[in-house]
Amino acid sequence: MITFENVTMRYAKGDTPALQSVDVEIGRGDFVFVVGASGSGKSTMMRLIILEKEATQGRVLVAGKDLSRLPNRKVPALRRQVGTVFQDFRLLSGKTVHQNIAYVLQVLGAKRHTIKQIVPETLELVGLQDKGKRLPHELSGGEQQRVAIARAMVNKPPILLADEPTGNLDPETSQEIVAILDRINRTGTTVVMATHDTTIVNRFRKRVVQLRDGVLVRDQADGEYEAVEEGLA
Ligand SMILES: Nc1ncnc2c1ncn2[C@@H]1O[C@H](COP(=O)(O)OP(=O)(O)OP(=O)(O)O)[C@@H](O)[C@H]1O
Numbered sequence: 481m482i483t484f485e486n487v488t489m490r491y492a493k494g495d496t497p498a499l500q501s502v503d504v505e506i507g508r509g510d511f512v513f514v515v516g517a518s519g520s521g522k523s524t525m526m527r528l529i530i531l532e533k534e535a536t537q538g539r540v541l542v543a544g545k546d547l548s549r550l551p552n553r554k555v556p557a558l559r560r561q562v563g564t565v566f567q568d569f570r571l572l573s574g575k576t577v578h579q580n581i582a583y584v585l586q587v588l589g590a591k592r593h594t595i596k597q598i599v600p601e602t603l604e605l606v607g608l609q610d611k612g613k614r615l616p617h618e619l620s621g622g623e624q625q626r627v628a629i630a631r632a633m634v635n636k637p638p639i640l641l642a643d644e645p646t647g648n649l650d651p652e653t654s655q656e657i658v659a660i661l662d663r664i665n666r667t668g669t670t671v672v673m674a675t676h677d678t679t680i681v682n683r684f685r686k687r688v689v690q691l692r693d694g695v696l697v698r699d700q701a702d703g704e705y706e707a708v709e710e711g712l713a
Pocket residue numbers: 491492497498516517518519520521522523524525676
């Protein structure tokens with residue numbers, strides 16, 4: 481589903497690479513934690529997958545497409561295949577929960593009756609069926625993140641990227657959020673989550689891809705977050 485082939489990425493000529501010769505293969509339906517200290521290259525991996533940035537060397541393939549050869553006109557179609565969730569939720573503050581989610585479908589040209597059906601279904605997926613009329617500031621952080629997940633999933637993308645989605649949440653809420661991502665993954669969605677939350681990684685026991693200074697240093701099924709190695713413990 482997502483392949484990095486010998487990928488090196490430099491933000492500017494002469495910079496030390498943010499990613500260096502990274503090889504990784506993420507299959508359909510996988511759940512992967514991308515871990516590593518701050519600045520190790522986690523977000524850069526995410527940016528390459530949605531073509532916010534391009535690899536300096538090597539190839540990134542997403543859903544069978546080589547991104548270095550993807551014509552600009554096909555970038556929106558690529559991005560529709562990849563739902564994204566971020567640490568800071570990024571909801572539209574003036575719109576209700578329902579409107580935040582409906583907006584995605586409106587942009588995609590969905591019919592009004594389709595939107596009326598799909599939005600409540602999606603809110604149910606994240607347990608927020610009763611909160612459709614609330615504005616983002618009337619929700620807790622965990623609820624806001626659930627809205628962001630619903631929004632990312634409303635058009636049923638095959639891939640969900642979550643960049644530090646629990647970074648602003650307390651430990652209990654963080655677990656609830658990852659449990660939702662886990663549930664989404666079990667329905668077949670490929671989930672890639674960047675995190676430095678050792679507790680979460682160790683509790684959920686998924687595949688762990690670990691970066692250090694842009695280099696992939698570990699790729700392990702049912703892995704733990706080896707915090708000692710990162711100097712975090
Ligand atoms: N826009 C940018 N321009 C130049 N360098 C950048 C840019 N974004 C990131 N970098 C550099 O690339 C490297 C990797 O950064 P990246 O954001 O991918 O790390 P990260 O693992 O996601 O960190 P964090 O956990 O703090 O979000 C770092 O050295 C960082 O300083």
